[in-house]
Amino acid sequence: MSAAAPHGANLVAWLRSRRAGLTLAAPALFVLIFLYAAPLAHLLAGSFRGPAGFTLEAYTKVLGDAYGRSLVWNSLRLGLITTGLTLIVGYPAAFGLAMSRGVLRSLFLASLFLPLAASVIAKAFAWTILLRSHGLVNDALIFLHLTAKPIRMIFTQTSLIVGAANIFLPFMILPIYAVVAQIDPRLTEAAATLGCSPARAFLRVVLPLSAPGVVAGVALVFSLSVSAYVVPNLLMGENYPTLATTIAKAFLLIRDPALGAAAGAILMVIGLAVVVVSNRLGEQGGQGR
Amino acid sequence: MTPGEAVPAHVAVTGLSKRFGASTVLDRIDLAVARGALVTLLGPSGCGKTTLLRLIAGLATPDAGHVSIAGADVTRTPPHKRNVGVVFQNYALFPHLNVGGNVGFGLSGKGLGRATIAARIGRALDLVQMGKFRDRPVTALSGGQQQRVALARALAVEPSVLLFDEALSALDRHLRETMQVELRRLLKDLGATAVFVTHDQDEALTMSDKIAVMNAGHIEQFADPLSVYARPKTLFTMRFVGISSELRGKVSARSDGQVRVETRVGAVTAQGEQKVGASVVVATRPEHVRIGGVEDAGDNCAEGQIRQITFHGSRTRLSVDVAGVEFVVEIGGVNALPAAGQAVVLRWPAACSFAYADPSAAA
Numbered sequence: 133m134s135a136a137a138p139h140g141a142n143l144v145a146w147l148r149s150r151r152a153g154l155t156l157a158a159p160a161l162f163v164l165i166f167l168y169a170a171p172l173a174h175l176l177a178g179s180f181r182g183p184a185g186f187t188l189e190a191y192t193k194v195l196g197d198a199y200g201r202s203l204v205w206n207s208l209r210l211g212l213i214t215t216g217l218t219l220i221v222g223y224p225a226a227f228g229l230a231m232s233r234g235v236l237r238s239l240f241l242a243s244l245f246l247p248l249a250a251s252v253i254a255k256a257f258a259w260t261i262l263l264r265s266h267g268l269v270n271d272a273l274i275f276l277h278l279t280a281k282p283i284r285m286i287f288t289q290t291s292l293i294v295g296a297a298n299i300f301l302p303f304m305i306l307p308i309y310a311v312v313a314q315i316d317p318r319l320t321e322a323a324a325t326l327g328c329s330p331a332r333a334f335l336r337v338v339l340p341l342s343a344p345g346v347v348a349g350v351a352l353v354f355s356l357s358v359s360a361y362v363v364p365n366l367l368m369g370e371n372y373p374t375l376a377t378t379i380a381k382a383f384l385l386i387r388d389p390a391l392g393a394a395a396g397a398i399l400m401v402i403g404l405a406v407v408v409v410s411n412r413l414g415e416q417g418g419q420g421r
Numbered sequence: 422m423t424p425g426e427a428v429p430a431h432v433a434v435t436g437l438s439k440r441f442g443a444s445t446v447l448d449r450i451d452l453a454v455a456r457g458a459l460v461t462l463l464g465p466s467g468c469g470k471t472t473l474l475r476l477i478a479g480l481a482t483p484d485a486g487h488v489s490i491a492g493a494d495v496t497r498t499p500p501h502k503r504n505v506g507v508v509f510q511n512y513a514l515f516p517h518l519n520v521g522g523n524v525g526f527g528l529s530g531k532g533l534g535r536a537t538i539a540a541r542i543g544r545a546l547d548l549v550q551m552g553k554f555r556d557r558p559v560t561a562l563s564g565g566q567q568q569r570v571a572l573a574r575a576l577a578v579e580p581s582v583l584l585f586d587e588a589l590s591a592l593d594r595h596l597r598e599t600m601q602v603e604l605r606r607l608l609k610d611l612g613a614t615a616v617f618v619t620h621d622q623d624e625a626l627t628m629s630d631k632i633a634v635m636n637a638g639h640i641e642q643f644a645d646p647l648s649v650y651a652r653p654k655t656l657f658t659m660r661f662v663g664i665s666s667e668l669r670g671k672v673s674a675r676s677d678g679q680v681r682v683e684t685r686v687g688a689v690t691a692q693g694e695q696k697v698g699a700s701v702v703v704a705t706r707p708e709h710v711r712i713g714g715v716e717d718a719g720d721n722c723a724e725g726q727i728r729q730i731t732f733h734g735s736r737t738r739l740s741v742d743v744a745g746v747e748f749v750v751e752i753g754g755v756n757a758l759p760a761a762g763q764a765v766v767l768r769w770p771a772a773c774s775f776a777y778a779d780p781s782a783a784a
Contacts, residue, residue: 318513321480324500325507326527326578333501336526340517 172400179393190394194378204398207374211358211402214296215304218353219346221297222304226345229305230313244302252299256366259295260286292367296357303356304349311345312338344414351410355403375399429492431456431614432477432582437486439472446472448638449486454582454616454631459608461617461625464635465661470618473635474584477616479503491581506575510587512567514559520546520570521555527578545577546570548607565596572604576611583608583615589624601627622662626650634658652692656702656777665704666748668723669779672699680776686744689721693776700782707738707751709773712765720768723748727763741767 147154154161182189194200229240247255262268263285270282285291315338323333357363361376373381375395382392430453439447447469454460462470475481477488479500487496495503514523525542533541546552549569554562559570568588575583589597589604605628608615619625625632626646634641634649634657642654653659670684672695680693682703691703705721716722725743732738737758741748748767752758759765 316513318509318511319515321500322507322509322513322515322574323526324480325478325503325505326574327501327504327531328527329499329501332530337515337517 175393176397178389179397181390187390190388190390191398193391194375194394194398203373203375203378203395206364206372207358207376207399208402210292210296210360210364210372210374211354213293214300214357215350215354217293217297218301218304219350222301222349223308223342223346225301226305226308226312226342229309244305247299248302252362253366255299256295256362259291259298259367263291263294287368287371289368289372292364292372295367296360296363299363300353300357300360303352307348307352308342308345311348312342315341347410347413351406355406358402358406359399430454430489431458431491432616433487433489434473434477435487435489437473437476437488438484439469439476439481440484445638447476447483450638450640452633452640452643454614456614457612458630459605459613459615459617459628461619461629461632462635463619463622463625463632463662465620467637468635469638470620470635471586474586474616474618477582478505478507478584480507504578504581506578506580506583508568508571508575508583508585508588511591512571512588514567514571514574516560518559519555520551520557520559520562523559523570524555524573524577526574541577545573548576548611549573564592565600568592568600581614583613585615585617587618587620590619590621597624598627604628626662632662634661636661651706651773653704653775656704656780659704659775659777664707664749666707666710666746666750667702667704668743668746669700669702669782672697672701672776679771682776685746686723689723689774690719690771691721691774691776692772695776695778700779701776702779703774703776705769705774707749710748710750710767710769712739712750712752712759712767714768716768717770719771721771721774723767725765725767727759727761727765730758730761741765743767 179190180186180188194203229237229244232240260267264270265282265284265286267286269285270279273279273283274281319337319341320330320333323337324330328336359376360374361380364372364374365377365380375398379392379395379399382388382395432452432454434450434452437447437450437452438445450469450473452460452473462473464470472481476483477490479488479495479498483496487494489495490503490505515526518526521542524545525538528538528541542555543552546555549572551566551569551573554566554570559567562570568591571588589600592600601624617625617628626649629646631643631645632649633643634655636657642649642658644654649658650662653662656665659665668682668684668686668689670682670689672680672693673683673688674681675694675697678692678694679690680695680701682689682691682701684703689703691701693701695701723743725741725748727739728742728747729740730737731740736751736753739750739752739759741750750767
């Protein structure tokens, strides 16, 4: 809009020229401005508000001491490990999905979409049932004589990562699958006739062409898992405080809205950084085309 | 090599069969392509021509038979070790690489120096007159330019044999005809051995040293373009390579490679060796049929009525009703055109008429 920025009398003409577009966008604009942007601005303003007016106290509370920084680090750690794990599991799975046909493909897709219909709370609880001392996993291990006593799994970081990876996996597989399914199989054939072994053809053709899907999947899973509230709360509880759990605690328990707002603002900055970086990567991928 | 010894084929296919499920796509195909020859596999869609090309490239494996390239059996060799260049239908250029990256794709990882690779990319692009486009993204090119890049990419690896899968069919007609002539000249200059796949008989006639006409998984005729067009061995070839006007009848006499056939418009003479009493189809090409004029010795003759006249620029095509059978006649020039509805006498030489066993009577 920079070059066509409206000035004074031009504004009317500018609005008129875009009337169709503005009319179509109006409901969405209304929702975004009044139900999203306005409360967000209110929240951000609240993060700078103290008893004596403007203050950065809430931010120093979060970023200034070791505990506060551990919140940020815990959130980032959860996001990074979950993203890495879902990428390792999801990338080949996306290819399996793209190569499958008929009933098998329907089954694969159903196994991805059906869990999305279940509440994340239900899924997180399911994991606590599976992983508790006398849960399904421990009972099976004892039955198989792999362990004599139940292994402590629930409320460990392992359970947190396994649960988070399970819950966010579809958000990694689906964008990669959407891109991989579009790759022309003749490109690999062309690479083969040009002397590339299957492994080299994958590295030089399929991998770079699947990159946009990977970027989208990584951005989705990271932004979902870095801000996850239910998963760390149910699978780790107090042992793994994150920015998201702190927001809830600040508003609901300790009644410190400025702290909650600051934690929210930091989380939003992380989210925006992911959007900016993935956009940049997406553009780079597009330039080679 | 002693005289009389057969020149070993550069690409040889023997007893090659391929089935997909219950359907046999290729049925014991034999084909020999001489070094430096341009051979076209011509046939309708589903005749197995693309499958045959893929088997030569190694992109599919045969159920039976052998493929050899330059004297070596490559039947079980994976495509990346066959040293074949393939120009795909719609080109299959790598969208994430620019023109130079595409052309150089097959050169990296071979221990060639950067300078050597750059020089070979430049040479391949110059061959197809695309030198100026080296740094362009391939998605910004027109169809004809993409076609040239695909060719340069295949040429750059200096393959033993070049394979073209409907490589020109996506181009518009004018560009396609230009490319046919240009491509043939380039491949001849390079001394390349090439196999084309096409369903376009004009393309096959223009570009090939030899044409293999394919139908339902087998080769109907393998010969030079002139023979395929002017002396088709089978009714399928007669019909597929050009237009064919046909009369059905029974053989009444046979002598010296010619048969006399009784048809509903009277007796006609044609090239053929069928037995007396056999049901045959007598076929002829439109350009051999004359309207009126003087009867030469050995001419066949029939009377008919002009149904339709279509103008094709340098030629005019007449559709003539001969006792319920459509005869297609082509005449040159635009002077003294007959009119639709006019009764005419058609004459065509027996030497240009061919008798084939009638497929509908065989059952």
